[in-house]
Amino acid sequence: xxxxxxxxxxxxxxxxxxxxxxxxxxxxxxxxxxxxxxxxxxxxxxxxxxxxxxxxxxxxxxxxxxxxxxxxxxxxxxxxxxxxxxxxxxxxxxxxxxxxxxxxxxxxxxxxxxxxxxxxxxxxxxxxxxxxxxxxxxxxxxxxxxxxxxxxxxxxxxxxxxxxxxxxxxxxxxxxxxxxxxxxxxxxxxxxxxxxxxxxxxxxxxxxxxxxxxxxxxxxxxxxxxxxxxxxxxxxxxxxxxxxxxxxxxxxxxxxxxxxxxxxxxxxxxxxxxxxxxxxxxxxxxxxxxxxxxxxxxxxxxxxxxxxxxxxxxxxxxxxxxxxxxxxxxxxxxxxxxxxx
Amino acid sequence: xxxxxxxxxxxxxxxxxxxxxxxxxxxxxxxxxxxxxxxxxxxxxxxxxxxxxxxxxxxxxxxxxxxxxxxxxxxxxxxxxxxxxxxxxxxxxxxxxxxxxxxxxxxxxxxxxxxxxxxxxxxxxxxx
Numbered sequence: 001x002x003x004x005x006x007x008x009x010x011x012x013x014x015x016x017x018x019x020x021x022x023x024x025x026x027x028x029x030x031x032x033x034x035x036x037x038x039x040x041x042x043x044x045x046x047x048x049x050x051x052x053x054x055x056x057x058x059x060x061x062x063x064x065x066x067x068x069x070x071x072x073x074x075x076x077x078x079x080x081x082x083x084x085x086x087x088x089x090x091x092x093x094x095x096x097x098x099x100x101x102x103x104x105x106x107x108x109x110x111x112x113x114x115x116x117x118x119x120x121x122x123x124x125x126x127x128x129x130x131x132x133x134x135x136x137x138x139x140x141x142x143x144x145x146x147x148x149x150x151x152x153x154x155x156x157x158x159x160x161x162x163x164x165x166x167x168x169x170x171x172x173x174x175x176x177x178x179x180x181x182x183x184x185x186x187x188x189x190x191x192x193x194x195x196x197x198x199x200x201x202x203x204x205x206x207x208x209x210x211x212x213x214x215x216x217x218x219x220x221x222x223x224x225x226x227x228x229x230x231x232x233x234x235x236x237x238x239x240x241x242x243x244x245x246x247x248x249x250x251x252x253x254x255x256x257x258x259x260x261x262x263x264x265x266x267x268x269x270x271x272x273x274x275x276x277x278x279x280x281x282x283x284x285x286x287x288x289x290x291x292x293x294x295x296x297x298x299x300x301x302x303x304x305x306x307x308x309x310x311x312x313x314x315x316x317x318x319x320x321x322x323x324x325x326x327x328x329x330x331x332x333x334x335x336x337x338x339x340x341x
Numbered sequence: 342x343x344x345x346x347x348x349x350x351x352x353x354x355x356x357x358x359x360x361x362x363x364x365x366x367x368x369x370x371x372x373x374x375x376x377x378x379x380x381x382x383x384x385x386x387x388x389x390x391x392x393x394x395x396x397x398x399x400x401x402x403x404x405x406x407x408x409x410x411x412x413x414x415x416x417x418x419x420x421x422x423x424x425x426x427x428x429x430x431x432x433x434x435x436x437x438x439x440x441x442x443x444x445x446x447x448x449x450x451x452x453x454x455x456x457x458x459x460x461x462x463x464x465x466x467x468x469x
Contacts, residue, residue: 015434016405017380205379205405268427270383270403292382292405299383317401317408 004204005099007034012203019206020294023173024334027132028202029194036101037125037181038094038108042117045090051246052111053084054229056239060086064158066170068237071104072247076228076254080104081219083170085159090117093159093166095127095179097219111246125166126187130194131177131202131210133334139178142193151178172207174214174332209291212300215262215328221273222260222288222302231304233260233328257306260288261341262328263314264300267321271301271314278320279310287314295331302328308341344372345464346438350414350457352396353466357438358414358457361445365420366454368413369442370402370433373467378404381433386422386444393417393446395453400443402433414457417448 001008012019022028040048049057055069065086071079080100085093096104108119130139140148150162159168164183171177182190195201208218217223223232228251240248265271271290276283285305293300313320327339349359355374359367375381383403393399399413422444425432433441
């Protein structure tokens with residue numbers, strides 16, 4: 001067990017690598033109740049989120065549809081990354097990082113003063129993430145009834161309330177899957193049922209290697225308040241055209257050679273956070289997340305570098321090891337993908 | 342249940358040393374150590390012929406969690422390394438006391454063995 005921002009969470013229930021493979025090949029369940037759930041409602045909700053989010057909230061028109069976005073400060077740096085679900089023009093549901101919970105809520109409250117909208121944190125809700133190629137069929141088998149028809153009505157990246165459950169087709173693994181928000185008591189029951197039906201419990205360790213293989217950033221490792229989304233491989237989530245939002249002005253003026261890239265180890269050895277990255281003899285950056293990739297059978301990493309036009313090496317215990325430069329993700333739907341830079 | 346092998350000596354840093362009939366000493370890590378490390382994914386071993394000094398770094402074991410130095414319990418010359426670990430590092434997790442050994446050393450001073458921890462002492466340290 002490890003203390004994760006005040007929550008006691010298991011790194012692994014059993015073998016971390018087997019947990020990882022279970023999600024890629026069949027199905028696993030994560031207790032991610034530490035994530036913070038925030039409701040924003042009122043007539044000015046869309047106006048508020050349009051100001052606060054770098055992605056374009058007005059693109060959400062179908063009820064339940066979700067959007068991944070960065071929230072920036074005035075200098076264009078990343079306060080947090082989050083998922084926002086559109087429920088109605090005056091109602092949104094947000095899931096934010098646990099480590100940023102207080103900071104985010106304070107930021108929202110400060111910005112929504114004198115605006116016709118309100119915020120409500122749903123501390124009563126737990127979150128179970130059921131992920132893997134068999135996630136939907138297993139969950140359908142277990143939930144039954146009205147929950148099933150809700151589940152079947154959902155498309156990728158969409159969620160909906162069904163009684164006291166919010167069921168969404170989202171995740172942090174690069175696999176098909178669900179995230180279900182529900183009160184603590186039914187959450188415990190659902191957890192038990194899932195395990196009885198052969199769904200494997202997955203710890204924080206495999207959660208990290210799964211999201212890294214999927215090329216997904218981890219706040220605090222891969223981005224924070226010292227970097228912009230352009231320096232964090234998040235440009236595709238920033239909509240600048242004809243929009244004004246907090247940080248947009250800074251981003252328009254922004255020029256930085258730093259980018260977040262993917263690295264695959266050509267040799268033996270494990271890439272880990274903060275290892276220095278070199279091009280010839282020049283230090284060009286450092287690893288932000290690195291681990292052994294169970295799917296690829298070698299080590300992979302995300303690294304922030306200011307140059308990519310040459311052969312890169314990573315220094316491990318005084319030795320320079322050759323790495324290949326790639327565009328994340330490394331794995332999608334159970335299969336390795338290799339997009340050269 | 343963490344296992345302890347009682348036919349060998351230990352270091353506080355969780356390596357074990359076992360004297361073979363031919364006078365060489367086999368080195369590996371304990372069950373307690375592999376359990377704490379989690380899945381082992383890479384082992385960096387010394388080279389055959391390397392001269393090692395007792396309690397100095399002799400290699401690195403990388404698990405899904407972290408990289409940890411391996412120390413040699415005794416001084417001497419490396420006479421063999423476990424080449425199986427290159428392809429299958431997970432045998433360190435599965436068989437820490439036999440197939441998962443790291444290297445063999447021809448001791449320069451076999452009396453060093455008696456200065457190491459007995460299994461009872463080592464067990465106490467692990468259970469603290």
